[in-house]
Amino acid sequence: MxxxxxxxxxxxxxxxxxxxxxxxxxxxxxxxxxxxxxxxxxxxxxxEVRVRVGTVSALAIFPVKSCRPLALTEAACGPRGMSLGPVKDRHWLVVTEQSGAQVTARQEPRLVLVEVTWDSSDAGLLRFTAPGVAAALAVPISLPPTNPVRTCRVFGMDVPGRDCGDEAAAWFTAFLASAAPLRLVHFEDDMEARQLLRMSAPCIPLIAHTPADKVAYSDYSPYMLMTEASMEDLHAKLEKKTVSLRNFRPNIVVSGCAAFDEDSWERLEIGTVRLRKLKRCDRCVLTTVDPDTGVKDGKEPLETLRSYRLCEPTEKHVWGTAPFFGVNFTIERLGVMRVGDPVFRVLR
Structure with missing residues (x-):
């Protein structure tokens, strides 16, 4: 039967x-x-419906948090961000020797002047140059296991990093003329990343979805996207035209859409990659640092952005007076994206 x-x-x-x-x-x-x-x-x-909303016009990674970017034509996209070969986005960090607190351009604006280079023919080294520093710095990407692992503090959370050695420490301390000794650390693949759900920022309950949403040394997300149209809209409102996309440090720049269309993009498909929105990117004083001079203005572009890009009054307890510009994303499907790829909004 x-x-x-x-x-x-x-x-x-x-x-x-x-x-x-x-x-x-x-x-x-x-x-x-x-x-x-x-x-x-x-x-x-x-x-699902895929609607084309634009084209990738630029890609970049920032190997050392707050230092200059590496422009890419193609990016491998992993769970903690983009990479170029062994060089990953925001996987190196300057910290204080005593407490391990992160040091960014918020505290040391001249960090934005540090040039970072990597060449596939010289795959084992990350190289650093800076204005007024005669000697370039070369740091092995794969560090000896005998180098100590330091506990660093990033927005109130502990995160590990392997020390890059005394030469790197002396180089950054001297360039920044820091009274307190500094260290350079590297986040390695087998280290425990910061989990968004464990962060204490008021916005976390609104943006974190799964325990898999993690970052290394990035502020809150592994991917940050901006559009050329939104930058042009801001530029038209600024009295001084010195602000550019470089002030905002995006990983992905999209062309071919209207200003602030990106605010409504919940899911995107680019190349073989699927991204999911976490939040609109709330902006801080780091955007007021001139990427060409390393001088912090402290006012623009924040003042202009606050005139038209603040949150709703009901969310002021979460975002305060931080204006929104750009969108933070996490990744749902790993893959590769390239400059020139169409950008599709995924509707469900």
């Missing part, structure tokens, strides 16, 4: 006296679950 499951649409043998039929029923149930799961996935994909 056969038993037909109306829910699963499968047939299973009736239970026999020796109990062997149970195995057939069990296997039938498993197969049915897989069939239902596959059907659900197929239907959910059919419900």
């Amino acid at each position: 056969m038993i037909w499951s109306r829910d699963l649409g499968i047939a299973a043998a009736a239970v026999t006296a020796d109990g062997g039929g149970w195995r057939w029923v069990a296997w039938g149930a498993v197969g049915g679950c897989l069939a239902v799961g596959g059907l659900w996935l197929w239907l959910s994909r059919r419900r």
